[in-house]
Amino acid sequence: DIPQQTGWFYPASGKSQVTDALVNPSIIEKPNINDFMISQTWARMGEESRFNCCKILNCGLGLPPRDAIPGMQRLELRDTYRKSVLPRLREFDPDIIFISAGFDAHRKDTMNFGYVGMVEDDYEWVTEQIVKVANSCCNGRVVSVLEGGYKVHGGIVSPFARSVASHVRALVDGGRSRELYDPNDCSWESQFERHILEERERKRQQKQERQMKAMEMARRLHDDEDEEPTRKRRRNQIDYKDLYEQMKREEAET
Numbered sequence: 442d443i444p445q446q447t448g449w450f451y452p453a454s455g456k457s458q459v460t461d462a463l464v465n466p467s468i469i470e471k472p473n474i475n476d477f478m479i480s481q482t483w484a485r486m487g488e489e490s491r492f493n494c495c496k497i498l499n500c501g502l503g504l505p506p507r508d509a510i511p512g513m514q515r516l517e518l519r520d521t522y523r524k525s526v527l528p529r530l531r532e533f534d535p536d537i538i539f540i541s542a543g544f545d546a547h548r549k550d551t552m553n554f555g556y557v558g559m560v561e562d563d564y565e566w567v568t569e570q571i572v573k574v575a576n577s578c579c580n581g582r583v584v585s586v587l588e589g590g591y592k593v594h595g596g597i598v599s600p601f602a603r604s605v606a607s608h609v610r611a612l613v614d615g616g617r618s619r620e621l622y623d624p625n626d627c628s629w630e631s632q633f634e635r636h637i638l639e640e641r642e643r644k645r646q647q648k649q650e651r652q653m654k655a656m657e658m659a660r661r662l663h664d665d666e667d668e669e670p671t672r673k674r675r676r677n678q679i680d681y682k683d684l685y686e687q688m689k690r691e692e693a694e695t
Contacts, residue, residue: 500521500525500526502514502517502518502521502556502557504556505556510638510639510642511642511645512638512641513638514556514557514558515557515558515559515560515563516631516634516635516638518557518559518563519563519566519567519631519634520631522567522570523570523624523627523628523630523631527570527571527574527622527624527627528624530571530574531574531577531578531622531624534578534579535578535579536579536582537575537579537582537583537584538571538574538575538579538582538583538584539583539584539585539586540568540571540583540584540585540586541586541588542585542586542587542588542605542608543588543589543590544564544589544590544600544601544604544605544608545589545590545591545592546558546559547559547560547561547590547592547600547601547604548560549592549600550590550591550592550600550601551591551592552589552591552592559604561600561603561604561606561607562607564604564607564608564611565607565608565610565611566611568585568607568608568611568612568615569611569614569615570622570627571583572611572612572615572616572620573615573620573621573622573623574622575615576615576619576620576621576622577621577622581615581616581619583612585608585612587605590604590605
């Protein structure tokens with residue numbers, strides 16, 4: 442009896458499941474026609490993974506806390522690719538890479554409620570990394586198919602169109618450069634981006650503190666100005682005519 446296969450995902454059926462990356466690709470053999478029809482994929486499977494194939498690498502992102510540094514969610518997304526996705530993709534050593542290119546994680550796309558908050562630069566970066574892996578293992582063979590993205594208001598300047606343009610630009614530039622994937626570059630880049638983000642947050646907090654101090658000083662000056670006219674109003678009014686007459690009398694007496 443063949444064990445029931447699990448871990449399948451659209452366009453087949455069933456729930457996703459996380460398994461370890463294949464350790465020894467050299468022992469992988471092509472599936473028979475029955476496996477192909479059931480799974481609707483031509484992914485190569487070894488004997489151990491035939492009934493428990495890693496179709497989905499689940500790398501969900503948690504919601505950012507209330508006090509999260511602005512932009513930290515984007516860095517966490519990139520680090521997830523650097524640490525979990527790209528190394529395993531390179532280890533799998535594919536013959537060709539297919540990208541289901543969805544752009545609904547854009548921070549201006551209401552579909553994701555702003556939880557991920559990607560921008561055009563992030564889509565371009567992810568594409569660049571995938572192309573580097575493709576250059577390293579499959580002679581740069583990448584096929585990208587549009588999957589999603591719903592903030593289309595604005596036409597060619599909409600978040601969707603700008604994201605697509607960034608994605609295509611990275612595909613073209615990556616194919617021209619033939620740059621290879623290097624995990625050491627990913628590690629250095631992560632540290633550099635984190636340093637830049639923390640430095641930006643430090644300057645933002647300093648600016649906020651200066652603004653708060655300026656507002657406090659302005660409030661104190663305003664309070665002093667409010668009190669000063671009150672003291673003046675309490676003084677007796679001067680009759681300059683009587684004062685002039687008095688000065689004349691004193692002058693005559695002398």
